[in-house]
Amino acid sequence: MAENTSFWRSARVLILGLLAVIIVPGLALIMFAVSSSMRVEPEATDALANSTDECVTCHRQTTPGIVAQYGHSSMAAAAVSCKDCHEVAGDYPGAVEHEGTFVLNQPTTAMCSTCHAAEVAQFNQSRHGLPAYVAVAGSQDLSPELLALYEAIPEGQFAPDKSRNAIASLEGPAITRFACESCHDIGKPAADNSVGQCSKCHMRHEFSLEQARKPETCNNCHIGPDHPQWEIYQESKHGIAYQTNGHTWNWDAEPGTLTVLDFPAPTCATCHISGFGASGTTHDVGARLTWYLFAPISERRPAWQDNQVQMQNVCRECHNENFIADFYADADLLVDAVNARVVESNEIIAPLKEAGLLTDAPFDQPIDFTHYELWHHWGRTAKFGAWMQGADYTQWHGAYEVLSDLAELREYAEELLGESASVPTPVSTPEATPGS
Ligand code: HEC
Ligand code: HEC
Ligand code: HEC
Ligand code: HEC
């Protein structure tokens, strides 16, 4: 009997063990299947493979690339059709007749907003919306509806009578079509009065999260001497982590659920857009910013305290409280220091203006360019480099160039004013008390 009991006992242990071996992975498999069926995996299948939709069947011949790309998107898997974005009534602004119906060649954000109202509203609140367009084209030709939309942007620096940018005017439309507009059209209004081009980040027709989350998407525009965020990111620790280990990160993770396990270091999108930690996903790229860094002399934004909390929530997922507070205190000091140099550059040319030695026309004298580049290229770069951890940009493409241009400005000023006049002497750096 005793032997029998122990036989059954060990048999039970064996069976339970076997069950555990079978059931636990089985359950895991089921849970995996459930979770992956909730999230449609892009690229796994072509959702349009058996489609009989006439747009699809004909366009598989005429534009096979578009149909193949769209077939792999999660929207196609969710049965969103070509017509949902393209088809409109015949009297819709911008409609063109096509194969017995009317379509928009470039679906507008009004089309997206029927299903993504939140993203479109956030985008409209941001400087990627109308402010980006106004920066080049001015605001003087906006319709009353668009002016009202522009005025409602809290950080849009509303200016109802802003005229076309001086450099854009000097260059002319034959050039700006391929230059300023190519980047600033991210906020261009369409014929139906809706604003912006989502496809600047969500490249047609894949609408891939991985593509939008990668920093290369932003480098289309955030690059070059006046806003080298891409270059700065590449030399930062965050960018190094991306470049060396990014291939192991969870690029397709469900929006709003991202953690440091998915992304051990941030990309541009993590800090400025993605839901991460206590900060929710936003298409308002200004929602986490403290300063107007792009300005000649940077001031804090109207809602800077709230914005700062939003950004620091992101840092907090990976860094501790003191680290973040010290970093912010130090970077604030750098902004003050750069501001002081730009004030100095204005003081150097002020006597020239008073003496009528500078023309009113913009960008017709070499001194105009030096004075402009000092803040527009080098001052900005020093600030961006500090906030996004690109020491080489802060130093050699930023602060050093500011010093060099200050010396040049002083020389110009002395030449123009003659020896008798007094050119302000260099100011000393404001006393800095580092936060750490
Ligand atoms: C019988 C074939 C056929 C059907 C059906 C069809 N298209 Fe087209 N479509 C074409 C051809 C051909 C072109 C021109 C391609 C080119 O110029 O390279 C075109 C062009 C387009 C363009 C670009 C127009 C431009 O000028 O840039 C859009 C957008 C478009 N189709 C959308 C649709 C949508 C949406 C549907 C379904 C409502 C649809 N098409 C149905 C054949 C078709
Ligand atoms: C989620 C919205 C959306 C869906 C769905 C969609 N498109 Fe588009 N499509 C766009 C946008 C936005 C553009 C214009 C972007 C631009 O020009 O920058 C565009 C442009 C086009 C063009 C002109 C592109 C060119 O380079 O000439 C064609 C053709 C086209 N779509 C066909 C299709 C077909 C066919 C389908 C279905 C298989 C489809 N689209 C589904 C949003 C969509
Ligand atoms: C008819 C409704 C509809 C329209 C119109 C529409 N979408 Fe979508 N979109 C969806 C649905 C549904 C999903 C969710 C797919 C999923 O998460 O599996 C989605 C998902 C997305 C995603 C996330 C993709 C992912 O993998 O999670 C992006 C980006 C997107 N849409 C962009 C756009 C843009 C840009 C436009 C306008 C040019 C647009 N959509 C128009 C319904 C729509
Ligand atoms: C097609 C060009 C383009 C692309 C792509 C682009 N941006 Fe921008 N971005 C701009 C322009 C233009 C501005 C300046 C708008 C203004 O202030 O007039 C801007 C401004 C910003 C700002 C400052 C907003 C503010 O309130 O001052 C942030 C942050 C930003 N972009 C982040 C990103 C990120 C992150 C990406 C990639 C996911 C990205 N951008 C992709 C053109 C682009």
Ligand code: HEC
């Ligand atoms: C490679 C893309 C690109 C090109 C080309 C470009 N910009 Fe920008 N521009 C940007 C980005 C990105 C910013 C945002 C910088 C920031 O917020 O830090 C910006 C910022 C600005 C700003 C400051 C923001 C504002 O709203 O006042 C102005 C003004 C501006 N650009 C005007 C122009 C003009 C005029 C041209 C052409 C002569 C031009 N840009 C060409 C990408 C570009």
Ligand code: HEC
């Ligand atoms: C500056 C680049 C940029 C622009 C412009 C942009 N998006 Fe996005 N979008 C992103 C990024 C990055 C994500 C992924 C966010 C994340 O990591 O969770 C995203 C995600 C989305 C999603 C999925 C969000 C979710 O929570 O499921 C939708 C829908 C979407 N975008 C729609 C739009 C629409 C509509 C527009 C135009 C009004 C637009 N986007 C313009 C960068 C952009």
Ligand code: HEC
């Ligand atoms: C670690 C988080 C982080 C990453 C990664 C990051 N940024 Fe930033 N970014 C910041 C912070 C912090 C600031 C300064 C914010 C402020 O004003 O408080 C900033 C400032 C900016 C600005 C200046 C806005 C202005 O006021 O002129 C732009 C534009 C921008 N980032 C775009 C980008 C782009 C594009 C990338 C990727 C190439 C990127 N950022 C990567 C955190 C980040």
Ligand code: HEC
């Ligand atoms: C997803 C995680 C993650 C987020 C979010 C994040 N960081 Fe980092 N950060 C890292 C990693 C990883 C490193 C590299 C640490 C190392 O050198 O060992 C780093 C390094 C740094 C460094 C040191 C750079 C150097 O050259 O040594 C600074 C400063 C920094 N981060 C600031 C920030 C700020 C500010 C934010 C928020 C705006 C932020 N980080 C958000 C992961 C993150």
